[in-house]
Amino acid sequence: MVKYKLNNTPAMLKPSLGELVRSSFHSIFKNKSRTFLTSLGIIIGVTSVILLTSIGNGLQKYVNDQFDSLGSNTVFIVPGQIFNDKGGFNNSSQNRLVTTRFSLNDVATLRKGLRRSQILPLSQAVVDVKSGPILKKAKSLVGVTSDYGAANNALPSSGNGRWFTKDEEDKKSNVVVLGYQIALDLFPTTSPLNKKIVIKGKNLKVIGILDKKGSTFGGPSLDDFIYTPIGLVFDINGNQDIQSMYVKAPNKDLVPTTKDEISKLLLKKYDKDAFSVFDSSQLLSSINAIIGTLTIALSGIAAISLVVGGIGIMNIMLVTVTERTREIGLRKAIGAYPNAILLQFLFEAIFLSCFGGLIGIMLGSLGAFAINKVFPAIVTPGSVLLAFGVSSAVGIIFGVAPARKASQLSPIEALRYE
Amino acid sequence: MTKLSSKKDNPKVILELRDVVKTYTTGNTSFNALNKVNLSINQGEFVSITGPSGSGKSTLMHIVGLLDIPTSGEVLLNNLDIAHFDEKKLAQIRNVTLGFVFQQFNLLPKTSALENVMLPLLYSDVPQHLRRDLGVEMLTKVGLADKLVNTPSQLSGGQQQRVAIARALINNPKIILADEPTGNLDSKSGSDIMAFFHQLNQKEGRTIVFVTHDRDLANEADRIIIIKDGQIQIEQHPRHVET
Numbered sequence: 001m002v003k004y005k006l007n008n009t010p011a012m013l014k015p016s017l018g019e020l021v022r023s024s025f026h027s028i029f030k031n032k033s034r035t036f037l038t039s040l041g042i043i044i045g046v047t048s049v050i051l052l053t054s055i056g057n058g059l060q061k062y063v064n065d066q067f068d069s070l071g072s073n074t075v076f077i078v079p080g081q082i083f084n085d086k087g088g089f090n091n092s093s094q095n096r097l098v099t100t101r102f103s104l105n106d107v108a109t110l111r112k113g114l115r116r117s118q119i120l121p122l123s124q125a126v127v128d129v130k131s132g133p134i135l136k137k138a139k140s141l142v143g144v145t146s147d148y149g150a151a152n153n154a155l156p157s158s159g160n161g162r163w164f165t166k167d168e169e170d171k172k173s174n175v176v177v178l179g180y181q182i183a184l185d186l187f188p189t190t191s192p193l194n195k196k197i198v199i200k201g202k203n204l205k206v207i208g209i210l211d212k213k214g215s216t217f218g219g220p221s222l223d224d225f226i227y228t229p230i231g232l233v234f235d236i237n238g239n240q241d242i243q244s245m246y247v248k249a250p251n252k253d254l255v256p257t258t259k260d261e262i263s264k265l266l267l268k269k270y271d272k273d274a275f276s277v278f279d280s281s282q283l284l285s286s287i288n289a290i291i292g293t294l295t296i297a298l299s300g301i302a303a304i305s306l307v308v309g310g311i312g313i314m315n316i317m318l319v320t321v322t323e324r325t326r327e328i329g330l331r332k333a334i335g336a337y338p339n340a341i342l343l344q345f346l347f348e349a350i351f352l353s354c355f356g357g358l359i360g361i362m363l364g365s366l367g368a369f370a371i372n373k374v375f376p377a378i379v380t381p382g383s384v385l386l387a388f389g390v391s392s393a394v395g396i397i398f399g400v401a402p403a404r405k406a407s408q409l410s411p412i413e414a415l416r417y418e
Numbered sequence: 419m420t421k422l423s424s425k426k427d428n429p430k431v432i433l434e435l436r437d438v439v440k441t442y443t444t445g446n447t448s449f450n451a452l453n454k455v456n457l458s459i460n461q462g463e464f465v466s467i468t469g470p471s472g473s474g475k476s477t478l479m480h481i482v483g484l485l486d487i488p489t490s491g492e493v494l495l496n497n498l499d500i501a502h503f504d505e506k507k508l509a510q511i512r513n514v515t516l517g518f519v520f521q522q523f524n525l526l527p528k529t530s531a532l533e534n535v536m537l538p539l540l541y542s543d544v545p546q547h548l549r550r551d552l553g554v555e556m557l558t559k560v561g562l563a564d565k566l567v568n569t570p571s572q573l574s575g576g577q578q579q580r581v582a583i584a585r586a587l588i589n590n591p592k593i594i595l596a597d598e599p600t601g602n603l604d605s606k607s608g609s610d611i612m613a614f615f616h617q618l619n620q621k622e623g624r625t626i627v628f629v630t631h632d633r634d635l636a637n638e639a640d641r642i643i644i645i646k647d648g649q650i651q652i653e654q655h656p657r658h659v660e661t
Contacts (some may be wrong), residue, residue: 335513335541
């Protein structure tokens, strides 16, 4: 005969936490397919939230890295008003039609006004490029100065040739520096160095290949650009228009004053809406704000499926409570007080939901890992915690109603239930 | 109505009902399932409650089992009026003082006999490390030491009811309440179960109250309470009844 003495201080929680966990585990795994199907909503919801936030995070990091490589002392001058008053991008379509073109005079004005800064004009042409039998259509030919490469950390690394010289710039020599990707596209099997490519009937010699700048997303990639002396692009375009300018301030701290001076100089000639002067941090914070908003919005949409999943859990828990009415009656008869029943069913709901959450986190992380091969995606501990927190919250919120229903059943009616 | 004294010398009243009324109201009509019932059960007594269906014997059983509270009147357990205790306190008393045996066994499906027997301990203060041993001891006592891991579907009806009895006994209750305990069993298993109840009553001195509509079974008790239309008609000692 087992002899025992009851504790003088009875346990606060009967059954204990461990027993609640164990019995929830037991009962949700008694019905595996139902458990899986019930959790599916949460699994899908959490997977998509994890995927979307990791893509958002990856994108943000990618953009930040790109800007870092441009240097934080760069000021950009572009036509039109690209920022609105609130610091976001201007979405008014009229401004897109602004066709301001800067000229060599503007470059000279800026060079005179900002003696300590480096002014880098850019003139672009969209051209078809041929290399032997290979034809690549609509590629960006970027006319720049001889100091552009060094100023933008874009010099070919050793063994990959060189940037063009001041002399070549002045003479409009037929030389090009290829971006990493376009070089691969035009010369898939051989080294492009000292080979010829043909643009608008001109034979251009490849003198340098740039390092990879990063993976591609949307829009044109820096890796797809072909750089050449600016005069050459003027000839191809048939004018001397300059689409944009980079200004390298002497250091990061002088960026604001440099911006002010540029604006002052340009306002003498242009209307204030005709151009924008901004630095990378400004652009970066705007882009980050957009990516952040997009990520939240997309995750919010994905979170709808968490709510749907929660309703699924509530539904199945209501079914479970009905199915197990007699069990509830029995438990009450043998001493389960209402809160013990409430906790039991609440734990089951939370378990279902967390089970879905964990699988979702696993699938989402695997998915993000796979996506990262082609598109930047980073799973952060924050998003994992958030997903797990949200799924347990869903379990609690949607588990309360069925659990309350169970706890309030009358023991006699529950025992009589057929 | 005079109460019959127990066969024991100094009978101690363990459970007493005083003027208990239970009224069920459906819409505008109300119906007295129990009408001024007075009843006292002594410690160590073997009592049967019988009567035609709809007589109120189940309601009486529920009141005695603290599963239901009377509309009016007093329910005294060990001289303590529990009629107006809250559900949490009642659950605690049911857990340690009462053991239930049902007609339908009410075992948890897909759950081993041992775990079924240990179920009431979940809601008790019995130390964790003793629970398994207690469960094994109870199953051994009902002769199912070899069926610890079997689930109810792997057991016969009689075996299932013995698991249920082991479960009722695990908290060492003073009173065993059985509602038609043999109703779902063949006569052989039924008489085994009854024999076991007698043994619990005689050897361990447990108070046994059982409900049956079977007069022969009812006659096995020390005292028969016959209930009809919500009132106790006769309380008699079976030896005074001609069968």
